[in-house]
Amino acid sequence: MQRTLEKTDTELQNDVLSELKYEPSIKVTDIGVLVKNGTVTLNGYATSYNEKWQAVHAVKRVAGVKAIADDIEIQLPNSYHRTDGDIASAAINQIDWSTTIPQGTVEVTVRNGWITLEGEVEWWYQKNAAGSLVKQMAGVKGVSNSISISPKVTKKEVEADIKSAFKRSAMLDAQHIRVETSGNNVTLHGQVRNYSEYDEAERVAWSEAGVSSVDNRLEVDWMF
Template sequence: MKTDAELQKDVQDAMKWEPLLHSAEIGVIVKNGIVTLTGPVDSYAKKLQAEHAAKNVSGVKVLVENIEVRLPDPRSKTDAEIASEIVAAFESNTFIPEEKITVKVENGWVDLDGEVSWDYLRDITENAVRYLPGVKGIYNNITINPEIKDHIDKQDIEKALERSSIDSSEINVSVSGKTVTLSGTVHTWHQKEEAGRIVWKAPGIQDVKNELTVDYEYDL
């Protein structure tokens, strides 16, 4: 068990451990296992890295991310320049179904819309954008329309979770049409996200509702 002060120090140390975040001024506030990240960073990549580092700390029950991306003038780009770089990034990655994706850039924020057949294609598309200079944030509105129309096998999903490093003994899987819902408890935020990632690999899935609760005891 950890106190809020111990959890705060662990999150701060996790930030310091990341080379990308050594110069970032990120504030960490903790109350009852709820971790809030605040402050400005000079790239979207740092914002994502801070969020990832915090989520991987044992004891983080809920993460509130209030980090603001403030680009220094030399690194600022016009929306048209960002859009051109996105087009080039899409063209250089043969996995991205660029004909199915529409992009809008406004004040450095990128809106991704469209429809793909697998969740990993949605992730690849976002990954191609997130580290481009000038990007302040991404709204990923891409939806999944699976090409495979077979029935989703609940037992296959449960077996996949059991094979993983996650303690899946308290995870409940339910299937309704093309939607899979995860409920129950896990012990870390990382396990919650990993469970969702595993489920998305099942053929025919259109949506995953990850309602898992992170169960961790705190010294108050």
């Protein structure tokens, strides 16, 4: 594979700013971008937790980013302010209305606009769905997803199944990813070319039935 010339910090900064402008959910004029040796620091402020999350996610899509420091502060408009009780009630209603998350499996605690999710579900996608639902709510300043996964499946060839899924993926180079399992716990080693592949590898690992934890130790090296 032909190696691409490494970007300068200025080129990377311009690419990050362009990607932020390309994301319609982000007010890019309120967010600053600093780059040093491939590490991108985001500062400024966002009007919601979801906007802050979308900004970091957009930077992950840019080739050449080696690390991300998220220093964005959330400044809620007056129309977004909610009491902790209002946020908690809205959050549990969102979760109860979801057809993805079994009722009664998730507990919600809110303190100073920060939501903590606890409880127990069988699949990672159910845990992920709960976090995705509440992070978009008005008044939310942050989300800690502490839901545990307790799969009913205990006897699966987890490692073999994940490796096969990596080989099927159009986004991943399975030859550069090593999978280790200990019971229902999965550890990923190796290299990927960008944060999109990093996230995709973790998503694939979590999607395997029986996985209760994923330790993603993949290194991002877009030059390999």
